Amino acid sequence: MTGVYVVGAALRPAGRHYGENIDDMAAEVLGKALADAGVDIEALFVASSTTELVNRQQILGAYILESLGIDKIPAFRVECGDGSGGAAVTAAYYALASGEYGCVAVVGVDKPNDVLSNQQVDVYAAVMDTYFERYFGFTPLSHAALMAKMYLKRHGYKYEDLAAWAVLMHERGAENPYAYFRRRVKLEDVLSSEYTSEPLRLYDVAPLVDGAAAAVLCRDRRDGPRIMSVAVATNAVPFNMRSEYDTLYSLREAAARAYKAAGISPRDVAAAEVHDSLSIFGVLAVEGLGLAERGGALAALKRGGLRVNMSGGLKARGNALGATGVYQLVEVAWQLVGREFKRADGRYGVVHSMGGVDRTSAVIVVGL
Amino acid sequence: MRHESVPMYWRNIPQYYRLVAKRCRQCGAVYFPPALRCRCGSAELEDYDELPHEGRLVEYTVLYQVGTDFLKQKPLIVGLVELNGGVRAVGQIVDAQPDRLAPGTRVELVFRRVAVDGRHGLIMYGYKFRPVQP
Amino acid sequence: MTRVGVVGWGVYIPRYRIRTEEVARLWGDDPQRIADVYLVNEKSVEALDEDAVTIAVEAARIALRRAGVSRERVGAVYVGTESKPYAVKPIASILIDALGLRNDILAVDMEFACKAGGDGLAAIAGLVEAGRVEYGIAVGVDTSQGEPGEHLDYSASSGGAALVVGRDGVAAELEAMYAYASDTPDFWRRDGSPYPMHGEGFTGEPAYFRHIIEAVRGLVSKYGYKPADFTYAVFHQPNGRFPLRVASALGIPMDRVKPGIVVTHIGNTYNASALIGFARVLEMAKPGDRILLVTYGSGAGSDAFVFRVTDVITERQRAPAPAVEHMLRNKVYVDYAQYLKMRKMIKLLE
Numbered sequence: 001m002t003g004v005y006v007v008g009a010a011l012r013p014a015g016r017h018y019g020e021n022i023d024d025m026a027a028e029v030l031g032k033a034l035a036d037a038g039v040d041i042e043a044l045f046v047a048s049s050t051t052e053l054v055n056r057q058q059i060l061g062a063y064i065l066e067s068l069g070i071d072k073i074p075a076f077r078v079e080c081g082d083g084s085g086g087a088a089v090t091a092a093y094y095a096l097a098s099g100e101y102g103c104v105a106v107v108g109v110d111k112p113n114d115v116l117s118n119q120q121v122d123v124y125a126a127v128m129d130t131y132f133e134r135y136f137g138f139t140p141l142s143h144a145a146l147m148a149k150m151y152l153k154r155h156g157y158k159y160e161d162l163a164a165w166a167v168l169m170h171e172r173g174a175e176n177p178y179a180y181f182r183r184r185v186k187l188e189d190v191l192s193s194e195y196t197s198e199p200l201r202l203y204d205v206a207p208l209v210d211g212a213a214a215a216v217l218c219r220d221r222r223d224g225p226r227i228m229s230v231a232v233a234t235n236a237v238p239f240n241m242r243s244e245y246d247t248l249y250s251l252r253e254a255a256a257r258a259y260k261a262a263g264i265s266p267r268d269v270a271a272a273e274v275h276d277s278l279s280i281f282g283v284l285a286v287e288g289l290g291l292a293e294r295g296g297a298l299a300a301l302k303r304g305g306l307r308v309n310m311s312g313g314l315k316a317r318g319n320a321l322g323a324t325g326v327y328q329l330v331e332v333a334w335q336l337v338g339r340e341f342k343r344a345d346g347r348y349g350v351v352h353s354m355g356g357v358d359r360t361s362a363v364i365v366v367g368l
Numbered sequence: 369m370r371h372e373s374v375p376m377y378w379r380n381i382p383q384y385y386r387l388v389a390k391r392c393r394q395c396g397a398v399y400f401p402p403a404l405r406c407r408c409g410s411a412e413l414e415d416y417d418e419l420p421h422e423g424r425l426v427e428y429t430v431l432y433q434v435g436t437d438f439l440k441q442k443p444l445i446v447g448l449v450e451l452n453g454g455v456r457a458v459g460q461i462v463d464a465q466p467d468r469l470a471p472g473t474r475v476e477l478v479f480r481r482v483a484v485d486g487r488h489g490l491i492m493y494g495y496k497f498r499p500v501q502p
Numbered sequence: 503m504t505r506v507g508v509v510g511w512g513v514y515i516p517r518y519r520i521r522t523e524e525v526a527r528l529w530g531d532d533p534q535r536i537a538d539v540y541l542v543n544e545k546s547v548e549a550l551d552e553d554a555v556t557i558a559v560e561a562a563r564i565a566l567r568r569a570g571v572s573r574e575r576v577g578a579v580y581v582g583t584e585s586k587p588y589a590v591k592p593i594a595s596i597l598i599d600a601l602g603l604r605n606d607i608l609a610v611d612m613e614f615a616c617k618a619g620g621d622g623l624a625a626i627a628g629l630v631e632a633g634r635v636e637y638g639i640a641v642g643v644d645t646s647q648g649e650p651g652e653h654l655d656y657s658a659s660s661g662g663a664a665l666v667v668g669r670d671g672v673a674a675e676l677e678a679m680y681a682y683a684s685d686t687p688d689f690w691r692r693d694g695s696p697y698p699m700h701g702e703g704f705t706g707e708p709a710y711f712r713h714i715i716e717a718v719r720g721l722v723s724k725y726g727y728k729p730a731d732f733t734y735a736v737f738h739q740p741n742g743r744f745p746l747r748v749a750s751a752l753g754i755p756m757d758r759v760k761p762g763i764v765v766t767h768i769g770n771t772y773n774a775s776a777l778i779g780f781a782r783v784l785e786m787a788k789p790g791d792r793i794l795l796v797t798y799g800s801g802a803g804s805d806a807f808v809f810r811v812t813d814v815i816t817e818r819q820r821a822p823a824p825a826v827e828h829m830l831r832n833k834v835y836v837d838y839a840q841y842l843k844m845r846k847m848i849k850l851l852e
């Protein structure tokens with residue numbers, strides 16, 4: 001049976017990397033991943049959300065390869081907003097599964113701190129419907145706030161219940177050497193932070209960070225965790241026409257397909273990284289992956305039984321936009337084998353990478 | 369945004385100015401923003417000019433982190449509105465005090481400046497909503 | 503078919519108000535003296551995202567709704583303003599697409615200080631009488647400019663009024679019209695200047711009073727009216743005193759002028775000033791009433807119109823469209839800092 005394996009990887013600590021160009025930052029982490037894998041690659045998949053908007057650079061793959069002196073191989077760019085990483089891993093997986101290539105690399109990179117904070121809002125708002133949402137001032141944050149209000153109301157929670165998400169993420173981030181925030185916070189810190197889009201506060205918003213992550217994937221080389229399945233689904237319903245606002249439709253669809261293809265159920269999941277660019281999305285992702293029942297994620301969080309985002313999630317590791325999904329894949333793979341992270345208590349892990357406000361979700365199941 | 373594309377604004381004027389939607393000739397479903405094909409499978413969609421101007425607030429938020437177009441207008445109140453007849457739209461809620469808004473608040477459509485391209489560029493208009501009672 | 507006249511009207515006044523005492527507080531004036539001099543208690547202020555275009559759209563939407571005229575039948579749009587957001591780019595064309603009117607119609611922006619809105623009414627009446635258009639919409643609108651701390655800071659305000667003019671379904675027939683103009687430089691704003699200059703007292707006798715009185719006297723003598731013929735008289739309202747004084751000079755009793763005075767509550771909306779007063783009077787008029795409407799524009803000129811109210815008026819008064827009273831009542835007060843921000847008088851990049 002054909003299998004796709006994560007044979008090497010490298011992460012760049014998330015942060016404000018003012019001193020590096022985007023291609024060099026990606027090349028550096030890709031070079032480390034290649035050294036880690038000890039193989040040559042036949043193709044490169046680049047995940048980036050904002051390389052044009054922030055850095056005015058296209059064909060990023062060619063410039064990354066230029067820095068490493070790797071000639072002649074194809075380089076593809078995959079863009080699905082802040083969900084680019086998961087989508088690029090999926091594309092790489094299919095390229096390997098098709099039999100065309102034996103080894104490829106995925107590198108995710110974005111440098112949002114190359115622009116001012118209010119320009120970051122403009123850049124991130126490009127994942128919204130540019131004509132009917134971005135134009136009027138909507139951002140992922142504003143939509144998340146609307147969804148949070150409706151979710152909390154519908155399932156009988158208070159904001160304090162949601163605030164626990166950030167506390168947990170900071171606790172986890174403190175243990176992750178690659179995280180942007182490596183300090184614990186108290187519930188009172190979250191509750192006393194300023195509103196960003198009420199009811200959401202500063203701590204509900206993952207910081208946009210410069211980041212780069214790379215993974216080398218090979219077909220039929222059993223020296224690393226295996227990608228059991230990949231699935232991507234989009235939500236074709238505009239936000240204003242959605243029938244439910246307390247769930248991630250694209251994730252539910254992708255998760256069902258990915259679990260089925262991998263032959264596992266949510267109960268088998270020992271490591272999970274979900275896209276908590278906004279706290280409410282993390283909560284909804286936990287439910288979408290079946291790790292808690294519908295409306296039950298915050299109750300599970302309160303009980304202390306949530307084993308997701310050992311990296312600290314986007315909240316603490318940072319939201320590296322297009323690079324995020326690649327970070328997540330590497331984090332889950334490393335958690336399964338106990339590298340850099342505490343070893344997960346089980347054989348399977350899952351990644352949720354989301355673009356926009358439930359516009360597209362990729363789910364990747366990783367196993368030993 | 370600085371130097372917003374003029375054609376990008378201009379071609380959406382029917383939607384921005386007066387909520388021109390699409391309605392399926394077969395099943396009557398209404399699409400805003402306009403769609404090319406109905407969920408029922410029909411590709412026969414006609415212009416629905418225009419959606420009702422009154423409705424009720426479904427949910428709203430006060431947004432403090434805004435893009436460059438809205439720096440001088442923050443915080444923005446934005447929300448999801450259900451227009452009479454059931455079609456929903458998202459939009460800014462203006463002329464409003466947040467603590468006097470709630471789901472169900474009656475709102476009406478207003479025509480407002482949305483974004484301005486710097487000191488010399490185009491003024492872009494569009495719909496917003498405001499509570500019927502201040 | 504009746505005579506040409508007003509089929510429907512619509513007024514839009516922004517929700518925000520600033521009190522005269524708040525303005526006086528900033529500039530060290532005695533608020534009571536200011537209120538006594540100008541008879542302005544408060545004035546309307548447009549929101550940061552409002553301008554002459556948005557106000558014109560709102561007023562015209564209300565007017566069309568009240569008139570019950572389908573938008574395909576509108577053949578002309580005239581907008582009179584001295585607050586164009588663009589020096590070059592029409593408001594009337596934006597109105598066409600915002601109202602969903604036909605595109606094969608006449609769309610015109612006009613400027614004659616505060617008189618252009620009423621001039622649109624005259625122009626459309628002519629087009630309708632000539633049979634060239636079925637209906638037209640005349641809009642008078644301004645986000646009036648006034649230099650902070652200067653006299654005009656107490657009165658320059660924002661609002662708009664729109665009249666649907668036609669022959670079918672007329673609520674107030676246009677009986678007579680008379681115009682008077684001369685080169686009288688009482689108030690002006692140079693191209694590129696943010697605020698107008700004016701001659702203080704010179705805006706009175708040689709300007710406002712002379713032109714209005716000549717227009718009304720001309721009208722009365724040409725068409726044989728007596729002051730007592732007018733149930734209501736509505737004048738341009740730069741402040742609360744001028745319309746009362748001019749009425750008294752013309753022998754028109756105060757109780758016929760006061761119903762049309764809105765400046766006390768909203769300030770001077772320039773091109774909308776007389777038209778908002780006219781709309782307010784239409785909302786209380788009875789069939790058979792005769793209304794004198796007199797506009798005034800600096801520089802200077804005055805148009806006098808006489809309308810005869812028809813039986814249709816009651817239906818129009820009951821139409822499902824916001825009334826002037828509603829606009830006057832629905833208000834939120836702002837302080838001087840908010841006022842400066844909303845009027846973009848602190849340097850904003852937007």
Ligand SMILES: [Zn+2]
Nearest residue numbers: 392395406408
């Ligand atoms: Zn259909």
